[in-house]
Amino acid sequence: MVDDVSGWHELATGIAEQRGPVESAAEDAARQLLDRVVPLGSKTATAWRVLQVSPSDAGLVTALACRQALPTITADGRQGIRRLTDDAGRALTAVRSLFGARRIFSGKSRKEEAEQAAAWLLSLHEEVTGTRLIPELEGLAAWGGKAVPAVGPSAVLDEQVGLAPRLGSGAELVGRRELDPARSALSAIDRALHRESEFRAAVKAAGNAVRKTEVRKLVAEMPVERLKDVTSGQLRITALLDAGIRTVQQVLDQRSRIRSLPGVGDTTGNRMIGAAQTVWQTTMDEMPIRIDIKNRSQDTTKLLTAMRAWDAARSIRSATSDLAAADAVRPLLQNLASRTSHVVLLPRARTVAELRTALVAVERRGAVLGGENGAAGGDPWEDFLSRPADYYAMLAELGFLADDAEKSQGDLPADIVEAVRQLTLDTTHLKASLRGYQSFGARFALVQQKVVIGDEMGLGKTVESLAVLAHLRAKGSSHFLVVCPAAVVTNWVREVQEKSALRAYRLHGPARDDALKSWIRSGGVAVTTYDILGWLEGRIPERAEPACLVFDEAHYIKNAHAKRTQRSTALIQRSERAVLLTGTPLENRIEEFRNLVGYLRPDLPIDASEISPRQFRKQVAPAYLRRNQEDVLTELPERLDIDEWLPISGADQQYYRAAVIEGNFTAMRQAALRAGDKSEKMQRLVDIVREAEGNRRKVLVFSYFRDVLDAVASHLPAKVFGPLTGSVSAAARQTMVDDFSRAPAGSVLVAQIVAGGVGLNIQSASVVVICEPQLKPTIEWQAIGRAHRMGQLESVQVHRLLSEEGVDQRIIEILARKKQLFADFARVSETADSAPEAFDITDAELAREIVAVERERLLQAAGEG
Structure with missing residues (x-):
């Protein structure tokens, strides 16, 4: 029996000596890695936790893998090894007093101890032989400490490493290659927030370069006789003509020889050159920029590239969701160690999927902003062709397009014009540039509160109304309602999403109930149709009453007796603000146009009988603004x-x-x-x-x-x-x-x-x-x-x-x-x-x-x- 237990003791001791260092090293490795898990989030809440690992952590990960590679041991096996190593070892030492010469020379107490040990060993032997412990230990011993290949940090969450369960559920691994684009994008976002003025200046410089090229072409064809016009006919140009100088540009190009021409002294020469410079500068001041898609010059390409960078840079301020995403991942990306090859993402208050979504949003915004050099990749002409109106609006904003202020004011009286001019439009939530006349239209609607915008087709009535809603949102309003024909619901939803930071909700179609609940709860721009107004009645609680209504194609409600008109006017009467959009406010009858104005301003004294056009326009002016294409779109093709x-x-x-x-x-x-x-x-x-x-x-x-x-x-x-x-x-x-x-x-x-x-x-x-x-x-x-x-x-x-x-x-x-x-x-x-x-x-x-x-x-x- 002693020989049997002694053999088992040696077997168990060998297994413990084989597994102990491996398990100890693995536990130490796990402790080191877990100690490096850090929280991400605000000062008050942890959204996620992260663990950065690098190639230098291969030893730690390999140590964990070695433990995982050990043969599986049962709970009975662990207890058996402990008894056979510690308890059985002491008992085997004590029982020796019952054998050989020790039996004669041992004292009474030793013999009693040996007898107790023998009894325990007999009991242990009987217990062990009745179980599968020894075959299990023999199997463990047969493993023989096989070598485990080195494991890199990319395997830190693998089952063969065994760390994932200790990190908690939902852990995910992200490689450095996935993070670097977002990190670069974050830098681009931060630069854009601080460099908008720099990008704007680059556009002005590029725009002036384009204008100078055009001015040179024009002045090169301008006869030198024009110099007499700017000097009230007092300048003699005979000497210039005799010298073969025929154009104003030649005067500027040959200014060094002008003063030495026969009959021309310093005084006359300076006057000639000064007159030429005056003509050049006047031409420059009046020269609008025209982008010729059939002549894609290098200067114009540079201008479009600069404009795209500026547009992307300033759009970031209204991209609130992307800015929130950037703030969320900033601690991770900015604290990413240079040696880090992988990051373990651990959910806390927010899921890892949300973190990944934030990373994608940051990367996408960075791509728009253009990475390191601030210029997005690809052909800038393609971007221009896809949204030329946006580019022309930027040119108008910088003063590169002629904008007749008086024509942008329509037929409004002076007091209303002055009130409109006094209002500063808040475009924080607007992504689009506004032409001068569009800004005026938006401010007119804000000042007069209930208006008809009757701008001719194609002048951008949609963006004017979005500017109104964005301004009101910046001032604290939250809910807005657009009513339009069913054919343009999709277009309105797109315009809201692309040209403003407001959320759009489609209250039309099978999902309108859910959309209505979301709009009531979160606010934004609800887009519905004239035919749905009946369904909408009674469904809008007081807390979600629209701060402003927009009725597109408002001639749909010209008939005062129609149901949709009555429902629309009921909304208008309850609302403080309403904007009716129509490029065709009049079709057959003056009475129909009178109706539209009457819905908004029943207080206006509009005669119901015969009336002259001039008097009619004067009466409706407080509620009606119209501009025509030829007056305000100087760049519109013929x-x-x-x-x-x-x-x-x-x-x-x-x-x-x-x-x-x-x-x-x-x-x-x-x-x-x-x-x-x-x-x-x-x-x-x-x-x-x-x-x-x-x-x-x-x-x-x-x-x-x-x-x-x-x-x-x-x-x-x-x-x-x-x-x-x-x-x-x-x-x-x-x-x-x-x-x-x-x-x-x-x-x-x-x-x-x-x-x-x-x-x-x-x-x-x-x-x-x-x-x-x-x-x-x-x-x-x-x-x-x-x-x-x-x-x-x-x-x-x-x-x-x-x-x-x-x-x-x-x-x-x-x-x-x-x-x-x-x-x-x-x-x-x-x-x-x-x-x-x-x-x-x-x-x-x-x-x-x-x-x-x-x-x-x-x-x-x-x-x-």
Whole structure:
């Protein structure tokens, strides 16, 4: 029995000597690593904990791996080893007194101790032989201390290391390569916060370089006779002409020899040079910057690069979520040791996923800011082409575009203009640059509180209203509501997200209930439709009452008796502020425009009877501001209007006669496009599309009628998108426009004029075709305004397909009257007094009149035949 236990003792002792140092080294390694875990977060709360590891920690990680590599030992095995090493060792020493000579010479107490030890060993032997302990120990001893390969820090959370359970659940490992981009991005963010003025100065310098190049070209063509103009004719230039100096630029280039010319002394020479410098400086002061996409000069490329860097740098101030992300990860990134190769992320108050999201946000913002040199990668021309309106707004902000202050004020009286000028617009929450006239419009809305912004199509009414909301947010307001047609909900949500720091909520579609709850709870800009207003009634608690309402395409509520109008006006009456946006405030009736103003300012004394345009504008001025493209968009490319008067083919004539005989006005308007390839209009449309493709342009084709659009789409020899009609969902419309914008030159978007002409921005097209004259001129203007608007870089061609005889000619006559009516009452005009009711005619009356005239004409023609 003693021999058995003695053998077991040696076995257990060998195992303990083999495992002890390994386990001790591992425990020491774990303690060192755990002691280096540090918290991340604010002074009051720990969001995460982190552990930095480096290649020098390979020994610690390997020590942990060695312990993990030891054969697994059961709890009974550990207890058995302890008993066989410590307890059994003492018992084996004591029991020796019962053997050999020691038995004779041992004293009584030793013998008693030996007998107790023998009894314990007998008990132990009996207990052990009844278990699997010895086979387990023999298995452990057989391992023999096999060598474990060295393990690097990248394996610190691996199961083979065994540290992860002691760090807690949710630990994740991030490599240095994942952190370095975010670290560089954080540096870019911090630089941008401190270097905005530097970037702005770089733009001014680059802009002046572009202007100087243009000035030199202009002055190089300017005859030297201009010097007489700036000296009131007192300067003689004969000596210059005799010397072959013909232009003002040559005077500046050859100033060193001017004074030595025959008949020219120092005094006259200095006057010549001074006059030339005056001409040059005056030209420079008045020279706007124009960015020519067909002449991508090095100077202009430098300007665009500087502008992109400046825009990115200043946008960071309104990027509150990105700044919060930067603050969250700053302690980690700034304290990252140079030798660190990996970081263990440990959740505390916030998850590791949130930390990773913050790192991605910082890296993304850094990429926008441009990394170390402050200039984002890629072609700056591509960025300019994707958002030219933003670039022109920056140029206007720096004074590089002419901005007529008086024209930006519309027809407002002096006292309102002065009040608007006194207001300082807070753009903290606005990401977009504002043109001078846009800033004025936003301030006008803030000062007057309830207004109609009737700026012509394409002038940026959306960003003006966003500037109003951003200002109010900076002053403490939190909830805002935009009401618009369903077709432009997506566009509004995009604009809010891209041009402001406000959150947008889509109160439209199946997720509107959840969106409404989120908006009520968190605040921001809720975007809904006129048709949803009924659903919204009673759902907005007092704490979330909108501080400002925005009604886009406000002519949707021109009819005072319509339900959506009544719901809209109820909201307006409850709200302190409201902005009605419409580029077409007047269609047929002055009464409708009077209604819009009346919803906002029922206190204004607007006469209900006959009234002159000048008096009308004066009465509505406190609530109405309108500016026209030609007054404020000096950089807008020219628009070429082409009335394509076409003969009626024999096939067209058959369809037209049948429609007139039936008295079908709608069929009369479509007749000229029903004959397919035999239609003169269709043939001309095909020619226009082919020509546009050859000129690298895209085409918009508008018609009021779905049947016409289907016929056009089936006959055009190009990539056709659409038809975009009223039945197409808002999201699908935007997708269609996006796909068309990305399509190659020669592509065509066909759209119903009452659907595609509202709310969508389609600057990628520069050829517009209108298949038939519209009964309301504003519908046509809206459609053209989809392409000819701020941000358009190409000249815009507008082709109107008109039949030489028949219904088109009659409608054009009516259109001429309506255009004049609009100009008299809704635009700044010096037209003499006139009565609005003089040209008031309903569509039904117009149809009856034209059908009757055409019947008479055709019958007369048949009789003469």
